[in-house]
Amino acid sequence: MPSDFSRYGVSPENIILYGQSIGTVPTVDLASRYECAAVILHSPLMSGLRVAFPDTRKTYCFDAFPSIDKISKVTSPVLVIHGTEDEVIDFSHGLAMYERCPRAVEPLWVEGAGHNDIELYAQYLERLKQFISHELPNS
Numbered sequence: 001m002p003s004d005f006s007r008y009g010v011s012p013e014n015i016i017l018y019g020q021s022i023g024t025v026p027t028v029d030l031a032s033r034y035e036c037a038a039v040i041l042h043s044p045l046m047s048g049l050r051v052a053f054p055d056t057r058k059t060y061c062f063d064a065f066p067s068i069d070k071i072s073k074v075t076s077p078v079l080v081i082h083g084t085e086d087e088v089i090d091f092s093h094g095l096a097m098y099e100r101c102p103r104a105v106e107p108l109w110v111e112g113a114g115h116n117d118i119e120l121y122a123q124y125l126e127r128l129k130q131f132i133s134h135e136l137p138n139s
């Protein structure tokens with residue numbers, strides 16, 4: 001990880017990166033360049049262009065957020081969480097990101113959840129607790 005982390009006495013194996021929605025873009029970018037304890041992607045997007053134009057099948061040079069091309073470089077364990085009724089970032093984005101993760105763990109697909117209400121479902125906190133407490137190498 002960048003030298004700032006060691007300056008604060010935090011080692012990479014104690015860092016969990018968590019990104020939600022557009023926040024998954026810098027999370028994936030950072031995780032694709034540095035190993036950490038884990039990555040959690042909450043309602044991730046494949047790319048900005050693919051959100052605006054769902055039929056887009058490849059990455060163009062002007063697509064500023066190509067997470068779908070970076071996720072395969074993430075070497076940390078990854079938990080993907082996505083609502084099946086997401087009205088902002090289609091569920092297909094979460095599924096595609098999960099399928100490209102080399103070290104993906106069992107995802108959480110929240111049946112009936114939209115973009116801004118996943119936290120209201122009991123399985124959300126349960127899955128986070130399970131992942132952090134039992135599935136990480138240094139739990």
